[in-house]
Amino acid sequence: MSPSSTPDCAHAAAALVPPRSAPNHARGLRQWIRTELLGSPMNVGVTLLMTALLVWQLPGWVSWSMVNAVVQPDADACQTARGLGACWGVVSEKYRLILFGRYPFAEQWRPLVATLGLLVLLVASCMRQCWHRGLVVAWILGLCGFFGLMGGRLLGFSVGLTPVSTDQWGGFPLTLMLSTLSIACAFPLAVLVALGRRSDWPLVRAVCITYIELVRGVPLISVLFMASFMFPLLMPPGTTPDVLLRVLAGITLFSAAYLAEIIRGGLQAIPRGQLEAAASLGLGYWATQRLVVLPQALAHVVPGIMNNFIAIFKDTSLVTIVSLYELSGAMGLAVNGDPNWRPFKLEAYLFITLIYFVCCFAMSRYSLWVERQVTHR
Amino acid sequence: MTTPIIQFEQVNKWFDQFHVLRDINLSVTAGERIVICGPSGSGKSTLIRCINRLEEHQQGRITVTGVELRDDTRSTEAVRRQVGMVFQQFNLFPHLTVLENLTLSPIWVGKVKPDEAQERAMQQLQRVRIAEQAHKYPLQLSGGQQQRVAIARALCLTPQIMLFDEPTWWNWPNKASPCCASLTKWDLHARWQTG
Amino acid sequence: MRWHSRRTRALLVQVGLVVVLAALVGWLLANTLANMRARGIQSGFDFLLDTAGFDIGESLIDFDSEQAYWRAFLVGLLNTLRVSVTGIVLCTLIGTLVGIGRVSGNALARGLCYVYTELLRNVPILLQLLMWYVLLIEWMPEADTPLHGLGGLYLSKGGLSLPWPTWESGAWTSALVWDMPAVVDGEIRGGLNFSPEFLAVTLGLTLYTSAFVAEVVRSGLQSVARGQIEAARSLGLNPWLTLRHVVLPQAMRVIVPPMTNQYLNLTKNSSLAVAIGYPDLVNISNTALNQTGRAVECIAIIMGIYLMLSLLTSAFMNAYNRRVAIRER
Numbered sequence: 001m002s003p004s005s006t007p008d009c010a011h012a013a014a015a016l017v018p019p020r021s022a023p024n025h026a027r028g029l030r031q032w033i034r035t036e037l038l039g040s041p042m043n044v045g046v047t048l049l050m051t052a053l054l055v056w057q058l059p060g061w062v063s064w065s066m067v068n069a070v071v072q073p074d075a076d077a078c079q080t081a082r083g084l085g086a087c088w089g090v091v092s093e094k095y096r097l098i099l100f101g102r103y104p105f106a107e108q109w110r111p112l113v114a115t116l117g118l119l120v121l122l123v124a125s126c127m128r129q130c131w132h133r134g135l136v137v138a139w140i141l142g143l144c145g146f147f148g149l150m151g152g153r154l155l156g157f158s159v160g161l162t163p164v165s166t167d168q169w170g171g172f173p174l175t176l177m178l179s180t181l182s183i184a185c186a187f188p189l190a191v192l193v194a195l196g197r198r199s200d201w202p203l204v205r206a207v208c209i210t211y212i213e214l215v216r217g218v219p220l221i222s223v224l225f226m227a228s229f230m231f232p233l234l235m236p237p238g239t240t241p242d243v244l245l246r247v248l249a250g251i252t253l254f255s256a257a258y259l260a261e262i263i264r265g266g267l268q269a270i271p272r273g274q275l276e277a278a279a280s281l282g283l284g285y286w287a288t289q290r291l292v293v294l295p296q297a298l299a300h301v302v303p304g305i306m307n308n309f310i311a312i313f314k315d316t317s318l319v320t321i322v323s324l325y326e327l328s329g330a331m332g333l334a335v336n337g338d339p340n341w342r343p344f345k346l347e348a349y350l351f352i353t354l355i356y357f358v359c360c361f362a363m364s365r366y367s368l369w370v371e372r373q374v375t376h377r
Numbered sequence: 378m379t380t381p382i383i384q385f386e387q388v389n390k391w392f393d394q395f396h397v398l399r400d401i402n403l404s405v406t407a408g409e410r411i412v413i414c415g416p417s418g419s420g421k422s423t424l425i426r427c428i429n430r431l432e433e434h435q436q437g438r439i440t441v442t443g444v445e446l447r448d449d450t451r452s453t454e455a456v457r458r459q460v461g462m463v464f465q466q467f468n469l470f471p472h473l474t475v476l477e478n479l480t481l482s483p484i485w486v487g488k489v490k491p492d493e494a495q496e497r498a499m500q501q502l503q504r505v506r507i508a509e510q511a512h513k514y515p516l517q518l519s520g521g522q523q524q525r526v527a528i529a530r531a532l533c534l535t536p537q538i539m540l541f542d543e544p545t546w547w548n549w550p551n552k553a554s555p556c557c558a559s560l561t562k563w564d565l566h567a568r569w570q571t572g
Numbered sequence: 573m574r575w576h577s578r579r580t581r582a583l584l585v586q587v588g589l590v591v592v593l594a595a596l597v598g599w600l601l602a603n604t605l606a607n608m609r610a611r612g613i614q615s616g617f618d619f620l621l622d623t624a625g626f627d628i629g630e631s632l633i634d635f636d637s638e639q640a641y642w643r644a645f646l647v648g649l650l651n652t653l654r655v656s657v658t659g660i661v662l663c664t665l666i667g668t669l670v671g672i673g674r675v676s677g678n679a680l681a682r683g684l685c686y687v688y689t690e691l692l693r694n695v696p697i698l699l700q701l702l703m704w705y706v707l708l709i710e711w712m713p714e715a716d717t718p719l720h721g722l723g724g725l726y727l728s729k730g731g732l733s734l735p736w737p738t739w740e741s742g743a744w745t746s747a748l749v750w751d752m753p754a755v756v757d758g759e760i761r762g763g764l765n766f767s768p769e770f771l772a773v774t775l776g777l778t779l780y781t782s783a784f785v786a787e788v789v790r791s792g793l794q795s796v797a798r799g800q801i802e803a804a805r806s807l808g809l810n811p812w813l814t815l816r817h818v819v820l821p822q823a824m825r826v827i828v829p830p831m832t833n834q835y836l837n838l839t840k841n842s843s844l845a846v847a848i849g850y851p852d853l854v855n856i857s858n859t860a861l862n863q864t865g866r867a868v869e870c871i872a873i874i875m876g877i878y879l880m881l882s883l884l885t886s887a888f889m890n891a892y893n894r895r896v897a898i899r900e901r
Contacts, residue, residue, distance in 0.1 A: 431805070457805065468802065481807065486807070
């Protein structure tokens with residue numbers, strides 16, 4: 001290129017340099033180490049600090065949790081290994097009690113099948129290919145199947161299995177059921193409240209804002225206490241609503257408020273032009289919401305809804321405090337009552353931590369993936 | 378022959394495996410005005426961004442105002458003080474007023490006293506005919522106004538070299554545009570003077 | 573009256589809503605009164621003036637079982653604030669460091685900070701609190717052979733003790749002296765003491781919330797467009813000046829609202845201390861509820877106080893947002 005003369009386009013085109021491949025030293029492990037770990041004095045310092053930290057802690061943890069660990073359900077072996085190795089024997093001994101709670105031992109295949117069914121439904125609902133009317137039918141059948149299997153009764157009619165009352169349900173099936181049902185029931189309520197919060201009618205708006213701010217301002221534990229202690233007082237004298245139903249109602253009301261705020265964020269992202277176009281086509285309020293606004297808004301906030309589901313999934317651990325024995329409560333029952341295994345509570349805690357971590361991490365990865373899909377459209 | 382103020386010698390750059398700058402040789406003397414044109418994706422922005430080391434070249438030598446651009450923060454910062462850039466997206470600082478945008482670098486890098494920096498900034502704003510917006514925030518201005526502020530901000534450092542990345546609204550050499558007229562006749566055919 | 577007019581419809585719907593809500597509330601109230609009469613429960617907040625009849629393990633103000641319920645609730649509130657404020661300060665410090673580490677130029681720092689945030693965010697807070705409690709109660713040495721370090725730090729099953737400056741006035745002079753903890757008769761006396769319950773709650777809440785704070789800080793730092801940093805560098809500003817004048821002011825606007833949300837979450841999560849036995853507001857309210865049977869009043873007190881804390885925080889955050897908002901057309 002000669003800058004002082006007028007560019008000669010034909011000359012330039014004829015002299016086009018062919019591309020070459022990048023030189024090897026531009027990439028590779030050594031270069032990566034140089035830039036990422038040793039780029040500047042501060043960088044070097046940080047690398048040294050982190051390496052020292054890892055060298056100091058990691059070998060100890062590895063030897064405690066894996067090398068010296070006891071896996072057989074042998075309480076004496078665990079006692080001798082105390083302090084040196086983890087006692088995973090408590091898991092191999094008590095895992096059924098931890099996973100299924102106080103459910104009758106012989107019938108534990110039922111919650112297993114019911115949970116697997118619910119998991120299959122949940123995974124299917126996350127895949128775009130499955131989003132059509134059949135999914136709703138599948139859900140209704142799936143939920144009926146879940147309750148039929150777990151309780152042995154469906155809507156009052158026996159299904160030929162031994163009935164098991166709800167206060168014996170526990171462990172992982174209970175966690176999954178509470179999270180799934182509360183989100184499913186909270187969703188329609190949340191949509192209505194979100195629409196109401198953005199409405200032009202002052203009274204409707206006031207009611208919705210009061211509900212949202214009231215519920216978001218208090219801890220879940222107080223809502224659960226309210227559900228547990230106050231709901232029986234609020235019902236007509238003589239009726240005692242099922243404890244599971246009460247807790248479910250409490251969690252549903254709680255998650256609906258947060259979900260409403262998330263959906264409202266999606267509604268706000270819809271440009272005014274969309275509403276104007278719908279109005280000019282003659283669509284009324286509800287038709288506009290159903291056909292134009294909500295499909296776009298909900299697609300936007302799927303990651304937010306997923307995050308809400310993850311939060312509710314973790315929050316179900318609180319129902320232990322109102323005496324429903326989901327995963328952590330069941331573990332408490334299993335280990336606290338048995339003096340042989342009580343010293344090894346920590347290992348049992350780590351076991352359920354692993355379960356929660358795997359589930360929540362998988363869900364958050366999925367939510368990130370969905371978010372990437374949405375932003376790349 | 379005067380020493381070139383910008384010199385590219387056999388410069389090559391790759392983005393991963395994509396060879397974007399191939400054997401570039403370029404010599405620019407002080408006072409020259411260069412326009413680089415080409416189809417989208419041909420490397421125009423990459424080339425000028427190599428001049429103030431916003432992009433790093435992998436092969437070849439780039440010398441700007443006598444300093445060779447290397448993997449060395451001191452030489453890079455010395456070069457950047459002599460090169461002013463007007464970005465395609467302007468990149469004005471939205472949390473600062475127009476005047477604060479202009480005085481940020483002179484005060485904190487040039488160690489100029491605040492009053493003096495403000496005076497110089499107002500002079501630059503007057504040159505691009507936007508002095509009355511000095512206390513507004515960038516997002517309160519129109520696109521054309523923002524571009525003028527971006528130019529004034531780069532001029533505040535009295536650089537020896539000015540780089541313009543995709544000045545698509547810059548209808549120069551359309552002398553009908555008042556801003557353009559004042560700039561072309563005064564600044565771009567001569568070396569920068571301080572003050 | 574025109575039935576299809578928008579105003580009429582709006583009026584009708586809202587009046588209808590009020591009627592339905594009033595009917596619902598009325599029905600619930602009637603049930604509640606009937607139930608309470610049947611069970612012999614009295615209503616009213618007058619129980620707050622009655623003698624509490626229970627002791628509280630730790631308290632910032634003095635309290636014994638002879639004092640009234642309202643004072644017990646006050647002790648609970650102060651304990652909640654004590655845990656919350658400590659937690660908020662610590663989690664901000666830790667979370668900011670981890671958030672910066674997540675976007676730093678060092679791959680090892682980025683990896684470790686990522687593991688930290690993912691590990692802590694994906695496990696329920698209740699579980700973390702219980703695990704910390706088990707660690708502090710069962711894995712710490714006994715009080716007569718505590719872990720001893722840094723000149724005056726003692727850690728054992730009895731908790732943590734630190735040296736604390738106190739004002740000692742003698743016959744002629746008064747001076748600021750260090751009250752050093754020491755092992756006396758098999759337990760640790762002196763200094764500033766933290767019970768294992770307080771430690772478990774504070775540690776659990778701090779670490780859990782710091783993972784979320786790290787995410788907030790990370791997204792705030794990443795929200796500043798790359799072009800801003802390039803413009804600053806091309807104007808000659810070094811990395812420190814760029815951070816101080818260009819990145820941080822813009823990042824703070826994105827960081828402060830969700831950060832305030834996390835502070836609120838920490839305060840609300842402190843209610844889980846009831847599972848460990850730390851005498852916070854919910855724990856004391858629970859005891860009062862079990863003793864007096866006044867479920868509605870006790871739960872109303874808890875909800876009222878937390879609501880007030882939330883509204884105060886929201887008001888502060890809205891004011892801050894208005895002050896630093898980026899002015900646009």
